[in-house]
Amino acid sequence: MQDTDAAASAATPATRILVIEDDEAFRASVKRALELAGYQVSLFEDAESAMEQMAAVAPAAVLTDLRLPKADGLFVLQRTREKDADLPVVLMTGHGDIPTAIQAIRSGAYDFLEKPFSRERLLAVMQRAADQYRLVQENRQLKTRLAESSGIDQxxxxxxxxxxxxxxxxxxxxxxxxxxxxxxxxxxxxxxxxxxxxxxxxxxxxxxxxxxxxxxxxxxxxxxxxxxxxxxxxxxxxxxxxxxxxxxxxxxxxxxxxxxxxxxxxxxxxxxxxxxxxxxxxxxxxxxxxxxxxxxxxxxxxxxxxxxxxxxxxxxxxxxxxxxALRDRLGDILGLFQIFLQQASLRFQMPVPSLTPDQHQALLASRWPGNVRELKACAERMILGLPIFVDGEPTASAPRSFDESVAMIERSLLEEALRRHGGSVKAACAELSLTPATMYRKLKALAVDPSAYKDPSTDPAG
The missing domain is CATH 3.40.50.300 (P-loop containing nucleotide triphosphate hydrolases)
Known part of the structure; x- marks a missing residue:
């Protein structure tokens, strides 16, 4: 059963400690010591309810007795590490449990406190644990900002x-x-x-x-x-x-x-x-x-x-x-190929040639059994002045029909136009000189969804 005061609900994750202790008097003593030091404390008397509420509590550290009714402190350690491997877990032990506590540290526990321990020892360990988790949180936020700003799309x-x-x-x-x-x-x-x-x-x-x-x-x-x-x-x-x-x-x-x-x-x-x-x-x-x-x-x-x-x-x-597979993302082929051409140009110190219509069609018509790696090698051959296809289609692959090749090219052109215009069908129609009726008929036949290319910052009616 949780024994948390109302003030704890307003605590921030950086200062909240989750405490699990089945001895009521000792639990109250630990709570008082931590709160006097400025921490917000969430108290539990058993491991099961503590683990159920951990996500809502969002602690900066867990302090648990090793010996608990039913599930023990090692259960708390295991479940905590499954949820968040970096969340510090500190064990409270009796003298006879020290070998178990040492083994727990080898399994990922942050530290242990041998009962009876002083208030100073308690605060020193919990401050180090909370400070370490604060650094972990800051590192996570930094990496998240990095992913959002430069990010993974590059x-x-x-x-x-x-x-x-x-x-x-x-x-x-x-x-x-x-x-x-x-x-x-x-x-x-x-x-x-x-x-x-x-x-x-x-x-x-x-x-x-x-x-x-x-x-x-x-x-x-x-x-x-x-x-x-x-x-x-x-x-x-x-x-x-x-x-x-x-x-x-x-x-x-x-x-x-x-x-x-x-x-x-x-x-x-x-x-x-x-x-x-x-x-x-x-x-x-x-x-x-x-x-x-x-x-x-x-x-x-x-x-x-x-x-x-x-x-x-x-x-x-x-x-x-x-x-x-690359054949399942036809709209990306030409963009990736241009990137690989630029990279190969820098590597070999040679100019980037322009794609001919035949090369354009060949890129979109290939089945690309080697996928992105093959596309990159193709770009490097083109920079070196070699034919972009050496062996052509693999003999094990069935050649595409004329209709299939045309459909692939049409889909690529539609996707590229929608991408350039943020999903605007009207603008794509103007660029490709298509009537809206023809455009929508082709979008349906080729299973192209314009909403997938919409810019959320623009008017959805566009």
Whole structure:
């Protein structure tokens, strides 16, 4: 049951402390000490109700007794870290619980206070905890402003609806500790999205990328977990593995479908426990890291065939991001191509040539099996004076009919005109010399929504 006074509801997140203590007299004593120091305090006598109200309380730190009825302080620590990995949790313990408290610190607790503790000790620990979280909040706000001002639209480029949705999801997921599974064809930019999740999030550690398809199976375990000197023949010195190197950061597992089945069970345990053991050493090492995995195939289908562990798939698939193929964002092709031409021009110190009508049509008619990576390579070939298509359409791909190619080009022209005019159908009609009736007929046939290109600051009647 919550025992919070009315004044606490007006507190700001930077000065609010959530306290969980089942001893009524001790709870009141802690509340009084914190309030005299200027903190706003929300009191709970059990862990369950505290966790239910945490989002509404929005504390700067959590102070909890280790021993509580039903769920204990370790439950509070686990649930708090699931909600916000940076929110400090301080444990109050009896003398006999100190080993448990020390283990809790290894699992992410901020500190512990051994009962009975002085008012000075209480305030010193809680002030440090609240100050640390204040810095975390300021860093989050800074990164949010950065994302909004310069932002992510200069990194994950494009105006197609699936791309805008992708950017929104990246910014929504980046500040959270949730693991993410990225789906996308070859060349769509899976590592770029993973880096955005890291850069726009709050992780202070390294971004560590590992291509699961590029590592021999015999070296996989050492590469991930590291090893001690003498752990096996040739292990002359201790080596830190990729997971340990990603502490407080992000571990990016690209092409995770190529990870050997035998290793998947060990990786699953590491993801669940957030601790590793180096080869040649049985001592567990706590590691706080975020997993971002990427695949170009359906892991669910592989799991049904027995080619991927279902439990690892479900553990990774808490949050998923789908990167659209280039052929599904035709309106972005020409804009991206111009950007890549400018980049290639600077790189090779050569002028940017003008696109001919035939090249324009060829860009829009291609199926782009290599997606954005292939488009970029195409731009570089054009800057170098080479044909922009070397092999043409892949032999495995069915050629598009004339009607399909015309529809693709028409859709691109309509989308570009709507984008330039902020979604105004009237202005787009004038530019393309189309009557409104013809315009609306084509918009319906090509499934183009003008509202997706509207500028919110303009009159919606335009």
């Amino acid at each position: 990194i994950v480029r494009g105006d197609a609806a699936p791309v805008r949705e992708l950017r929104d999801l990246i910014l929504r997921l980046a500040p959270t500790p949730v693991d993410v599974l990225i789906h996308g064809e070859t060349g769509t930019g899976k590592e770029l999205v993973a880096r955005c999740l890291h850069d726009f999030g709050r992780r202070s550690g390294n971004f560590v990328a590992l291509n699961c398809a590029a590592i021999p199976e015999s070296l996989f375990e050492s590469e991930l977990f590291g090893h001690e000197a003498g752990a096996f023949t040739g292990a002359g010195k201790q080596r830190i593995g990729k997971i340990e190197h990603a502490k407080d950061g992000t571990l990016f597992l690209d092409e995770i479908e190529a990870m050997p089945l035998a290793l998947q069970a060990k990786v699953l345990r590491v993801i669940q426990e957030r601790e590793i053991e180096r080869l040649g050493n049985n001592k567990p090492i706590p590691v706080n890291f975020r997993v971002v995995a990427a695949t170009k195939v359906s892991l669910e289908d592989l799991a049904k065939k027995g080619e991927f562990r279902p439990d690892l798939f479900y553990r990774l698939n808490v949050a998923s991001l789908k990167i659209p």
